[in-house]
Amino acid sequence: MNRQLHRLALVTVLMLVVLVGATTYWQAWAAGGLQDRQDNAIQNVIQFTIERGLIVPENGKVTFAANRRKRVAGQTFFFRRYPTLGLAAQTVGYSTAARSQAGLEQSMNDYLTGSATNLSNALRRTLDRLGGGTVKGNKLVLTLDPSAQRLALKELGSQCGAVVAMNVRTGAVAVLASSPTYDPNLIDQPGGYAKVLKIRGACGGSSALLNRGTAGLYTPGSTFKMVTAAAALDSGKFKPTSAFYDPGYCIDYGKPVSNAGNPDQGGTEVFGHVDLAEGFQHSINSVFCNVGKALGARVILDYAKRFGFYSIPPLETPADERAASGLYVYTKKGRKLYDPKDQNLVDAGRLGFGQERMLVTPLQNLMVAATIANGGVVPRPYVVQRIVAPDGSIIRDTTSSNLGRAITPKTAAELTQMMVSVVQAGTGTAAQIPGVQVAGKTGTAETGVPHVYTAWFVCFAPADNPRYAVAVVLEKQLNGFGGAVSAPIAKAVLENLLRG
Amino acid sequence: MLTAIGFASVYIAGQSRISGASLTYAVFFLALYLAAHLVARFTVPRADPYLLPLAGLLTAVGLTEIYRLGPANAFKQGLWIVISVAVFAVTLIGLRRDYRVLESYKYLFGIGAIALLFMPLLPGIGQTVNGARLWVRAGGLQFQPGELGKIALIVFLAAYLREKREVLAQGRLKDWGPLLVIWGAAMMVLFVTSDLGSALLYYGIFLAMLYVATARVSFVVVGLGLFLAGAAAVYEGTPHVRDRVTNWLHPWTTHPVYCPFTGGTALRQDCTSYQEVQSLYSIAHGGFGGTGLGSGTFTNAAGQKIIPDLNTDFIYSALAQEIGLIGAAALVLLYMVFVLRGFRVALLANEGFSKLLATGLTFGLALQTFIIIGGILRVIPLTGITLPLVSYGGSSVLSNFLVLAGLMLVSDRANREADGA
Numbered sequence: 001m002n003r004q005l006h007r008l009a010l011v012t013v014l015m016l017v018v019l020v021g022a023t024t025y026w027q028a029w030a031a032g033g034l035q036d037r038q039d040n041a042i043q044n045v046i047q048f049t050i051e052r053g054l055i056v057p058e059n060g061k062v063t064f065a066a067n068r069r070k071r072v073a074g075q076t077f078f079f080r081r082y083p084t085l086g087l088a089a090q091t092v093g094y095s096t097a098a099r100s101q102a103g104l105e106q107s108m109n110d111y112l113t114g115s116a117t118n119l120s121n122a123l124r125r126t127l128d129r130l131g132g133g134t135v136k137g138n139k140l141v142l143t144l145d146p147s148a149q150r151l152a153l154k155e156l157g158s159q160c161g162a163v164v165a166m167n168v169r170t171g172a173v174a175v176l177a178s179s180p181t182y183d184p185n186l187i188d189q190p191g192g193y194a195k196v197l198k199i200r201g202a203c204g205g206s207s208a209l210l211n212r213g214t215a216g217l218y219t220p221g222s223t224f225k226m227v228t229a230a231a232a233l234d235s236g237k238f239k240p241t242s243a244f245y246d247p248g249y250c251i252d253y254g255k256p257v258s259n260a261g262n263p264d265q266g267g268t269e270v271f272g273h274v275d276l277a278e279g280f281q282h283s284i285n286s287v288f289c290n291v292g293k294a295l296g297a298r299v300i301l302d303y304a305k306r307f308g309f310y311s312i313p314p315l316e317t318p319a320d321e322r323a324a325s326g327l328y329v330y331t332k333k334g335r336k337l338y339d340p341k342d343q344n345l346v347d348a349g350r351l352g353f354g355q356e357r358m359l360v361t362p363l364q365n366l367m368v369a370a371t372i373a374n375g376g377v378v379p380r381p382y383v384v385q386r387i388v389a390p391d392g393s394i395i396r397d398t399t400s401s402n403l404g405r406a407i408t409p410k411t412a413a414e415l416t417q418m419m420v421s422v423v424q425a426g427t428g429t430a431a432q433i434p435g436v437q438v439a440g441k442t443g444t445a446e447t448g449v450p451h452v453y454t455a456w457f458v459c460f461a462p463a464d465n466p467r468y469a470v471a472v473v474l475e476k477q478l479n480g481f482g483g484a485v486s487a488p489i490a491k492a493v494l495e496n497l498l499r500g
Numbered sequence: 501m502l503t504a505i506g507f508a509s510v511y512i513a514g515q516s517r518i519s520g521a522s523l524t525y526a527v528f529f530l531a532l533y534l535a536a537h538l539v540a541r542f543t544v545p546r547a548d549p550y551l552l553p554l555a556g557l558l559t560a561v562g563l564t565e566i567y568r569l570g571p572a573n574a575f576k577q578g579l580w581i582v583i584s585v586a587v588f589a590v591t592l593i594g595l596r597r598d599y600r601v602l603e604s605y606k607y608l609f610g611i612g613a614i615a616l617l618f619m620p621l622l623p624g625i626g627q628t629v630n631g632a633r634l635w636v637r638a639g640g641l642q643f644q645p646g647e648l649g650k651i652a653l654i655v656f657l658a659a660y661l662r663e664k665r666e667v668l669a670q671g672r673l674k675d676w677g678p679l680l681v682i683w684g685a686a687m688m689v690l691f692v693t694s695d696l697g698s699a700l701l702y703y704g705i706f707l708a709m710l711y712v713a714t715a716r717v718s719f720v721v722v723g724l725g726l727f728l729a730g731a732a733a734v735y736e737g738t739p740h741v742r743d744r745v746t747n748w749l750h751p752w753t754t755h756p757v758y759c760p761f762t763g764g765t766a767l768r769q770d771c772t773s774y775q776e777v778q779s780l781y782s783i784a785h786g787g788f789g790g791t792g793l794g795s796g797t798f799t800n801a802a803g804q805k806i807i808p809d810l811n812t813d814f815i816y817s818a819l820a821q822e823i824g825l826i827g828a829a830a831l832v833l834l835y836m837v838f839v840l841r842g843f844r845v846a847l848l849a850n851e852g853f854s855k856l857l858a859t860g861l862t863f864g865l866a867l868q869t870f871i872i873i874g875g876i877l878r879v880i881p882l883t884g885i886t887l888p889l890v891s892y893g894g895s896s897v898l899s900n901f902l903v904l905a906g907l908m909l910v911s912d913r914a915n916r917e918a919d920g921a
Contacts, residue, residue, distance in 0.1 A: 022877035034784035
């Protein structure tokens with residue numbers, strides 16, 4: 001019997017070895033995947049035992065995201081609350097009990113929970129845990145200016161659209177307002193998410209969850225003339241004084257494209273003999289149509305890329321809450337960024353004045369204006385100024401940097417001059433601020449529905465020593481032109497920022 | 501003795517982190533262990549010196565975790581340990597001269613085993629818990645008679661196989677009779693109690709003992725084949741067993757499926773496989789080093805338990821979370837050492853009954869450990885069964901102390917005879 005006993009013992013030991021192996025599998029190999037599962041009740045509890053870091057603005061007394069302390073069965077739980085309600089909802093985002101997250105709450109989760117892989121961070125966390133103390137996350141200090149942000153939302157009112165603003169020297173984003181907005185505290189309430197989804201604003205378009213400033217894609221209309229003009233001047237093919245004749249239309253593909261298509265003038269206007277600067281000042285489509293045809297789509301798109309088009313602009317929010325600007329084509333799976341190999345597939349004339357299939361985010365348009373203001377160098381946008389550990393030490397302090405040079409200082413100066421004349425005596429006079437020279441560009445893009453436009457205004461000031469750039473977009477404006485409806489909002493926000 | 505001090509210190513360390521008052525538990529447990537040790541010292545002085553400390557250590561680990569999960573249950577478990585140690589002592593004292601008298605009552609044990617196994621079916625006292633009918637309730641006391649039935653079965657099989665092993669070994673067709681009878685009984689148990697785990701346990705013990713007794717692999721192969729065939733048939737007819745297998749194969753669904761609890765549809769991980777899945781999360785949360793005793797997460801933010809049967813069937817998940825991979829592996833290692841010592845006892849024993857008894861007791865404990873931990877770890881379908889010596893449950897602790905007493909009796913005798921020769 002002893003032989004059998006030896007064999008049986010071997011089989012039995014193997015059975016127990018399998019148990020050790022299986023335990024290792026679940027605790028080491030599969031552990032990460034299990035922890036990320038939404039139905040993991042333990043992780044759902046753990047998140048509440050961590051005192052998530054606050055999210056606050058650098059200036060101002062408000063708190064975007066705070067915690068409510070509650071003791072349950074001898075354990076302290078921290079539940080997230082958002083005291084500023086919809087003020088920066090799409091940017092700050094939310095973090096719910098079911099661990100669905102959005103905005104900075106999602107992308108900066110590791111910092112907010114103190115689990116980011118940073119040696120001192122990991123050490124402190126371990127000490128917290130061993131000491132039986134609460135694990136504390138790190139505080140986010142944002143560049144957003146609460147008063148300008150509040151003003152922007154007030155100006156937007158029930159209209160759909162976005163206001164974005166940045167410091168042109170540093171790239172620090174001061175305003176990132178998206179309308180309609182929502183109360184992030186609602187998300188975790190029963191039926192709250194469905195309620196938020198239903199908020200669609202006056203336009204009845206995309207939901208309030210969409211961060212229109214960074215992910216809203218709009219036809220740029222005449223604001224794209226900034227890029228076309230930059231390409232025209234910087235390539236050396238045109239000067240501000242280059243002469244054009246405007247018969248009121250431009251022949252594109254053998255057919256006349258009338259200036260009337262540009263509603264900035266409120267009807268067909270014929271300017272006759274003008275130069276490029278005047279064409280820009282009065283936003284004459286036929287001029288930019290001819291510039292586009294002369295340059296070719298390739299040159300214009302290459303300059304657009306220098307400004308950041310065709311790549312998702314850097315920012316600390318989740319990448320899927322930001323969009324790249326550029327030409328888009330519609331496929332069965334939805335719209336797709338389109339970078340043509342053959343430039344003849346693109347209507348360079350219409351591209352020249354910002355129609356074609358060009359779609360731009362407010363942030364990208366802001367970056368174009370900021371680049372011109374910044375002497376041709378593209379500032380790298382950021383919204384998180386600092387990450388501060390619970391003990392007050394600074395984990396990360398954002399230093400301003402740039403995304404390279406887009407145009408020469410000379411081109412930037414010429415463009416600035418052209419943009420100043422737009423506000424002084426062109427299409428953007430509504431943005432004039434007494435005592436401050438404002439440089440801007442209007443845009444009124446066709447939406448495909450007659451008399452309904454996407455209204456833009458992009459500007460910066462002071463023109464001689466630029467500090468802030470602002471971009472405003474309003475969706476579905478009935479007979480609303482950029483110079484009339486968007487420029488006053490941009491002006492108000494700009495004034496607020498320059499005062500601060 | 502060294503081991504005893506070692507486990508006591510582990511125990512005290514573990515308890516004091518939770519609260520100072522629980523030190524009384526540690527002192528009490530230590531005293532109880534010393535009492536058991538003294539009884540063993542006088543009745544079975546030559547018994548294997550590792551068995552009792554190992555069992556004590558496992559019990560201590562279990563009691564600590566039970567205390568951590570609910571101090572009230574630890575008190576009840578403590579009472580059961582006292583009773584078990586008393587029964588352990590009585591058994592050692594009563595059978596210290598020659599336990600082989602049991603052999604002459606083998607049919608009594610056989611009938612007793614069957615009676616105990618089928619007891620939960622009796623109307624009035626039988627109880628169905630979690631879909632399996634394994635419980636008997638009399639007065640305020642709940643009891644799983646199958647736990648004792650298991651030991652009676654092992655005693656019976658050891659005696660029966662000792663007597664019939666030469667005949668069975670010839671493998672004549674008519675000698676397959678008893679095998680078929682036991683197979684039939686196991687299937688009956690499976691069918692009427694809806695408990696795959698118990699059926700597998702009894703049948704596995706039987707096959708192992710049969711193999712050791714007859715040295716015929718064919719018995720094992722045919723036996724396993726029959727079991728699988730029978731289980732497959734039962735699988736079709738018993739929804740409870742079917743659910744368990746489905747949960748094992750596909751615990752997570754991405755689309756809602758029918759949920760028998762609510763009658764509506766839900767993701768399976770939110771319905772029938774909830775316990776399995778949450779238990780895996782618990783284990784995964786432990787990681788390499790564990791969260792530390794007392795620091796694990798077992799309740800949700802509203803203070804409700806995440807896993808209902810944490811201190812019985814799922815105690816391994818709780819332990820794996822708090823003591824991590826290192827601790828869990830060490831725990832399994834303890835079982836491994838215990839099992840190897842058990843097989844050593846069987847090897848050293850010099851006559852058939854003792855060998856088979858030790859084999860059955862040892863293998864039974866090992867197989868039970870495999871069935872519950874393997875079930876939790878998704879190695880096999882999960883069936884509710886206790887983790888020997890560690891889980892909360894009076895009948896389980898009692899029966900495992902009887903296993904311990906049996907092994908010590910056999911080893912004492914074997915060692916004495918080896919010296920005498």
